[in-house]
Amino acid sequence: MFKRKSNAAEAASTAPATYGIMAEFSGTDEIIAAAESVRAAGYTLVEAYTHIPVHGLDDALGHKPTRLPWLVLAGGITGATGLFGFMCWVNLVDYPLNIGGRPLFSWPAFVPITFEGMVLFSAFAAVFGLILICGFPLPYHPVFNAPGFERASVSGFFLCIEAKDPQYDAAKASSFLKTLGATAVHEFSE
Amino acid sequence: MQTSQPLKPPVVETYDELLGPGETYSSVTARIGDIVLYPLLKTPWGWIGGFVAAGLLLMLYLYSLATLFTVGIGIWGINIPIAWGFDIINFVWWIGIGHAGTLISAVLLLFRQDWRTSINRAAEAMTIFAVACAGIYPLIHTGRPWLDYWFLPYPSTMGMWPQFRSPLEWDVFAISTYATVSVLFWFIGLIPDLATLRDRAQHPIAKFFYGLLSLGWRGAAKHWQRYEKASLILAGLSTPLVLSVHSIISFDFAVAQLPGWHVTVFPPYFVAGAVYCGFAMVIVLMIPIRHWFGLHSLITMRHFDVMSKVMLASGLIVTYGYFGEIFYSWYSGSIYEYFLIVNRTTGPWAWSYWALIIFNVLIPQVLWFKRFRTNLPVLFFVSMCINVGMWFERWVIIVLSLTRDFLPTSWGVYTPTFYDWATYIGSFGLFFILFFLFIRLLPMVAIFEVRDLVHKTAHKAHDKEDHGHAGA
Numbered sequence: 156m157f158k159r160k161s162n163a164a165e166a167a168s169t170a171p172a173t174y175g176i177m178a179e180f181s182g183t184d185e186i187i188a189a190a191e192s193v194r195a196a197g198y199t200l201v202e203a204y205t206h207i208p209v210h211g212l213d214d215a216l217g218h219k220p221t222r223l224p225w226l227v228l229a230g231g232i233t234g235a236t237g238l239f240g241f242m243c244w245v246n247l248v249d250y251p252l253n254i255g256g257r258p259l260f261s262w263p264a265f266v267p268i269t270f271e272g273m274v275l276f277s278a279f280a281a282v283f284g285l286i287l288i289c290g291f292p293l294p295y296h297p298v299f300n301a302p303g304f305e306r307a308s309v310s311g312f313f314l315c316i317e318a319k320d321p322q323y324d325a326a327k328a329s330s331f332l333k334t335l336g337a338t339a340v341h342e343f344s345e
Numbered sequence: 346m347q348t349s350q351p352l353k354p355p356v357v358e359t360y361d362e363l364l365g366p367g368e369t370y371s372s373v374t375a376r377i378g379d380i381v382l383y384p385l386l387k388t389p390w391g392w393i394g395g396f397v398a399a400g401l402l403l404m405l406y407l408y409s410l411a412t413l414f415t416v417g418i419g420i421w422g423i424n425i426p427i428a429w430g431f432d433i434i435n436f437v438w439w440i441g442i443g444h445a446g447t448l449i450s451a452v453l454l455l456f457r458q459d460w461r462t463s464i465n466r467a468a469e470a471m472t473i474f475a476v477a478c479a480g481i482y483p484l485i486h487t488g489r490p491w492l493d494y495w496f497l498p499y500p501s502t503m504g505m506w507p508q509f510r511s512p513l514e515w516d517v518f519a520i521s522t523y524a525t526v527s528v529l530f531w532f533i534g535l536i537p538d539l540a541t542l543r544d545r546a547q548h549p550i551a552k553f554f555y556g557l558l559s560l561g562w563r564g565a566a567k568h569w570q571r572y573e574k575a576s577l578i579l580a581g582l583s584t585p586l587v588l589s590v591h592s593i594i595s596f597d598f599a600v601a602q603l604p605g606w607h608v609t610v611f612p613p614y615f616v617a618g619a620v621y622c623g624f625a626m627v628i629v630l631m632i633p634i635r636h637w638f639g640l641h642s643l644i645t646m647r648h649f650d651v652m653s654k655v656m657l658a659s660g661l662i663v664t665y666g667y668f669g670e671i672f673y674s675w676y677s678g679s680i681y682e683y684f685l686i687v688n689r690t691t692g693p694w695a696w697s698y699w700a701l702i703i704f705n706v707l708i709p710q711v712l713w714f715k716r717f718r719t720n721l722p723v724l725f726f727v728s729m730c731i732n733v734g735m736w737f738e739r740w741v742i743i744v745l746s747l748t749r750d751f752l753p754t755s756w757g758v759y760t761p762t763f764y765d766w767a768t769y770i771g772s773f774g775l776f777f778i779l780f781f782l783f784i785r786l787l788p789m790v791a792i793f794e795v796r797d798l799v800h801k802t803a804h805k806a807h808d809k810e811d812h813g814h815a816g817a
Contacts, residue, residue, distance in 0.1 A: 183800065190566075202565050202566060202567065203565070203566040204563055204564045204565055204566070205564050205566065205569065206370065206537075206541070206564055206793065206796060207370075207793055207796050207797045207800055208569040208570075208572070208573050208793075208797065209566070209569070212566045212569075213566050213567065213569070213570040216566050216567075218566060218567050218570055220570075221570055221571045221574050223571055223574050223575055223578070224574065224578065227578050241498070242509045245498070245506045245509065246509065246510075249506065250504070250505065250506050261510060264509065264510035265509060265510075267512075267515040267518070267519065267589065267593055267596075268509055268514070268515055268518045270585075270589055271515075271518040271519055271522040271586075271589065272518070272522075274522055274526060274582050274585070274586045274589075275522040275525060275526065277578070277582050278525070278526045278529055278530070278579060278582055279529075281575045281578045281579055281582070282529045282532075282533055282575065282579070284575070285533065285571055285572065285575040286560065288571055289567075289568050289571060289572075291560035291561055291562070292557075292560040292561055293560070293561035294556055294557070294560075294561045295561070296561060296563055298563055299563065305544040305545075306544075307544075307563065307564050308537070308540045308541040308543070308544045308545075308562075308563075308564060309370065309371060309374050309541060309544065309545065310369075310370035310371050310374070310796075
């Protein structure tokens, strides 16, 4: 961050730094093809912004599968073992009640609450895990500065190459994106 | 972006498709989003009238609750041996209604049923509000609701813990988990739509409100990937959850030894009844909503057709349960079980049993015919009958079994009082006030999922053009 600023400081000390270049495409097939070409051309800091989930786009962009399921598994195990262990501790250790000689460790009666605890903690892991991994809440992000980006939540398919990309060159990237069929290409700042 | 001009789409009934003709990404976004983004002062009169009416019912509810808290549960008709009356009937009825929303949003997502798309948001909202209405009843029927935190396991100075072996304690965990997971699932589903509204809103307050709630969603491919995974996981969790919740509620009865309660078939029978009643409520809510807000091209006749089929199927399972009850009352050889059916069919409350049979078994048979499945007035009437019939089912199970159990010396009578009715009818006020706020403030149809449907429909048509009839 600081390094980049000091490099650009002589050119324009007050102007905000360039974040990247944003290209708009007309449909799902077009943006998947474009993402593949951009990746094949050697760009690494590439991200797509779409108004609907586009299947295959994460592969085209080289995104690894998410680790969220593991987090959910951990949450589920925590909830199930935690509540089951808690009920055992209450009934066997902390408050044992002998009712007609019935067994204290009556595990079948603990199954419903164990199950509910598993579901609850898994759901917490899924929801809060999603929010945390995505870095939300984050009301401001530089991509919102790209012209026409308000369409990204209505009808648009956008592809962004970040200026931090080692290969980044605004003019080259712009003409390259246009050859891929972009309907509009804009450079935008942070 | 034109939020000042109300959209007046032409009414074109679509019978075979899930979308009306000519819908695009922008048109569906505008159609759904603009209902929410209307300027405050241009709120339709119908909405205001409905909100005021719901508010009056809510006042009745608050009045009856205030009387309950100051006087005590003696204002209700319950007594020994009928310790469960309207409170538990309404609790089971409302939570059953809620289950259809989870079924539509979770189970149908797992089965990749595209028709759920335009109705899942409103059905999920219905779930949450129905669970809110349901959850209040067990809390207030304790008599001292300010001590309800005793249900929760916390290290108390009394040195005691709740009884984790009791179905009533299972209820506490089942209902609270169900409510929490439903709200989380609903909110996760709303995030991309909240971002759409944030980007379309003109008024700074609306922009701020939706911007805050959308958490900064920007539709990044990486986020969509995680988002879809999270949705799928939540659907996978909600599916067994919804089955477990109504199974646990049925344990409240099935674990007891009363004739008519002590039945092993109760869990699936209760779940089917919940789905039955819930789908009926979805239809009752959807018919006026699509009419008032001009959503004919999003909620098509195909949706009503499919929902009716689900309703018919779950209704047949429930019917099977009714016949099962008659069969095993005879097959058990127990005089108490046998008397149960005699009492239900010919006893003092026989009319309520026959009403249940007429509303739940006979009238819904018209749904075998497509002519009636796609006739909205008929469908509305049948759905209302099912809602009433399912209420009677809980009435029959609870009141008829409790009033006449084993020894005639311990029989009793049950007469609902004004406050019983007021707490029931008033709870509609809570439900509808929440529902009216929902349709005013949040998109009642999942916009991004409908856009995805537009995309899929277009691709399907495109593929057909390419391959001719080869793929069919």
